[in-house]
Amino acid sequence: MKVHKFYIVGAALVLGMYACTVDKELEYSHDGDISFSANVGKMRSRVLNNQWEGDEQIGVSLGENTASFKAYSIATDGTMSTTEEPYQWEGTPVNITAWTPLTDQEINLTDQTTEQKLYDCDLLFCQTQAKSKEVHLQFNHQMTKMLYMLQGHGAYTDEEAKNARIYFLGYRAVTYTKGIINPIGDVNTPINPRRIDDTNGEAIMVPCEMWDKPLIKVEIGGDTHYYTPRKSTIVDGKTEEERKTGVLTPGAQQKYYIWVDKKGLTVNMESSSIGWDNETIKDDEITDSKFKVVIPEEISILAGYSLQGIENDFIADATHGFSITYTKSEVSDGIDFEGMCDRERSVAENNITFTFKNIRSDIKLTYTTEYMEVGYYLYNNGTYGEDYKDGETAGVIFKVGKHETDDVVNYDGRLTKIHGYAVALTDEENASQGTTFKWKNGNGALHSNEYPEFGIGGGNTTQYIGYQNTKYLIEKAVSQDRTTVPAASTSTAKNSPSVINGTSGWYLPSHTQLKDLESLAGFSGQRYTALNGTYWDSSFDSDANAYIVVFGSGVISSTDFYRAVDSEQKVRLILTF
Incomplete structure (x- = not known):
């Protein structure tokens, strides 16, 4: 699991404050001892299924000075104990600071290829006020969870895409001393992520700003491509600065959707801080196909609208996917999507059907009156469509949308x-x-x-x-x-x-x-x-x-x-x- 809030000061990242809640009655050894328990809110902890392994060490400090602290160990049920003299309750509120892992060693970030190695890079922090002898510590993530999703590979073959290697670039290591993250090295070290499947991977990184610095490296088909976030680059009508594409936000999960072709990378990013567990693409989610689709009203009110393959907003079968059919009204209308899937469009008489297959993430749909695909014809009057028109056709569309370097x-x-x-x-x-x-x-x-x-x-x-x-x-x-x-x-x-x-x-x-x-x-x-x-x-x-x-x-x-x-x-x- 991981945490949320810090600011770069010199070379160190200083943690912000987080409220923790008391929500559990606990037994304790005698009247004067402060009794601690802990969890990580709605997010997955450093172990699986929101359950502590039972050997984690937690640093706990009372008052404003974290120079003095005690080491507590935590059991699988979240209760904490110490071999030192326990902190005593003195009858007045006192500030509590806690962090885990408790180590003075460097934490290496470069190899996150297994689930255990991934969560070894997870740093947790809590700061609250004890108002009684029973204190429940609710930890939060301090690092940034990074997900890549390879959505398209242009002229590269499926086999080349399957064997592609994707890396994030950032700090190579940190120390985590008394709740303070200290990055080590420069932000140019390849981070080898945990590979979820052939097109998805995840890593945990130090929050910082990566403007004008390479952030993603893709090795595919003998070529190497880099993605560098730039504030002025426009994606879907917004600058990357507005989208904060180059900002690794503490406690957030950031999804980077990647399209690669021979000329380089196109990248879009979504960020969420509602909890990593809710947002993580897990292996069982991929096999069980339980991805969600968001269909806006502008699509559901289309004439002749019908929907197949969706049960209670969830996609019943990820492989076969789902389809939407409606009566064609605009010359170039259609349905665009955000997420990971394959899209097909077919026309039968005056009905248009969009089919979305091989679903690999949640899908969000949008309706557009300017729908086009690579391979559509451009006509002499500036419009476009699927059919060649003798004497009226100027060319063929080879790229949809504005290139990131154009304006x-x-x-x-x-x-x-x-x-x-x-x-x-x-x-x-x-x-x-x-x-x-x-x-x-x-x-x-x-x-x-x-x-x-x-x-x-x-x-x-x-x-x-x-x-x-x-x-x-x-x-x-x-x-x-x-x-x-x-x-x-x-x-x-x-x-x-x-x-x-x-x-x-x-x-x-x-x-x-x-x-x-x-x-x-x-x-x-x-x-x-x-x-x-x-x-x-x-x-x-x-x-x-x-x-x-x-x-x-x-x-x-x-x-x-x-x-x-x-x-x-x-x-x-x-x-x-």
């Missing part, structure tokens, strides 16, 4: 909201009806500190910044004598005579955006041609070479990331809508 301010006032990103149906053609272009013609210098991705190297780009890159390249080339940028300039021709309503207009993707086109590797929709060959992007780190991605039937097929700027490669444009 509407990047698009010169053309957008008020970012719904997603779409790719052109086919490669661009040159004047000779060929499909290759040079990246640059002429000797003019394009690389400067004005370039949006200036300072990158080795292909290590991470940003959705193709629009700004393309604009820069075209404008910079104009200022250079007899220098052109053929690959980027294909966007000018494609945007003529006008930009598609509600979009940024076409542009040459950044390196990160181009790699993300692998999300359509399995898509075989009408009139869409899968990427096949070597493609230019708008990222570069010198005037001699620019970045490329090599595809084979829609899948990235090479680790090559650059070519000479005067070589000829293919171009596939994208846009933001």
Whole structure:
């Protein structure tokens, strides 16, 4: 079990105060002894099933000075005893401070791979006032409970996802002296969590702020990705600072929902302080399938609404899941979800059915009038849908929602909201009806500190910044004598005579955006041609070479990331809508 409240002061975390309650009558040895008992509220203790193992040592101090304390041991029923002279009741209220474990040794946090090792990292604290000879200590958690939930793995295979290793990064150890947590080391040590199953894990960490510091490390398919919380990053309309994603809160349980693909990680976080036991995904919960679903009224009042697979708000069978059917009314309406499951959408005549299978957590549903999926078509009027429309279809959606590095301010006032990103149906053609272009013609210098991705190297780009890159390249080339940028300039021709309503207009993707086109590797929709060959992007780190991605039937097929700027490669444009 663990506790809640402290503040960073220098290198130490100083505990806040917690009220404890007296709620149990106890027998005691003689009239003058203070009789103690203890539990950990509604949360699981350092042992299982809210029951003490019977060998825990608890430090107990009376008054304001914790320098003097006595060691008490606790029995499985929560009663406490000491081999020292017991504290005596003197008839007046007195402050009590208690903590466990009682140790002067370092507590290692790096290996939490078993349940026992996990709870060995649990620190408990209580501060209350004794008003009688019977004192009940209700301990609280001092550390932060961290849960990861791998919800998607992009182009990585199921087997690669199954074998992925996920770590948290934080302090490597602490000492816990008289109720004060002292972190040891820096906040960059990998914490090996207890693995609940192939996609879920948990660890206990020192509360602190992790802004602009790597917090999650994912090793998958030979690649290593890091997640670093940043205050300005927006997720689902809120900044990470508003969500406190980078704050490890004492006593809280924080769930980190992870989506990984070849370009990196997308992470969302939920925090709760109502008690770890209520929030922990335990092995028996996974096998027994008793997860809960929250369905808001905006869904239940839909015309033709029906629900299957739910009993008293609980999912009857986690594998087969549940489904909701309703009569279609909006062009692009649908049901989004928070949690861990697989979602399928089907249409029969005018009825839409959403099925949620392989449930691995509680599920919260929301209704949206802007529902879309990767593989939906984007139309020339700025709308989107499942069906190809001859003469009206502009491209295919390859990413839903705003990328964490992107913002509407990047698009010169053309957008008020970012719904997603779409790719052109086919490669661009040159004047000779060929499909290759040079990246640059002429000797003019394009690389400067004005370039949006200036300072990158080795292909290590991470940003959705193709629009700004393309604009820069075209404008910079104009200022250079007899220098052109053929690959980027294909966007000018494609945007003529006008930009598609509600979009940024076409542009040459950044390196990160181009790699993300692998999300359509399995898509075989009408009139869409899968990427096949070597493609230019708008990222570069010198005037001699620019970045490329090599595809084979829609899948990235090479680790090559650059070519000479005067070589000829293919171009596939994208846009933001």
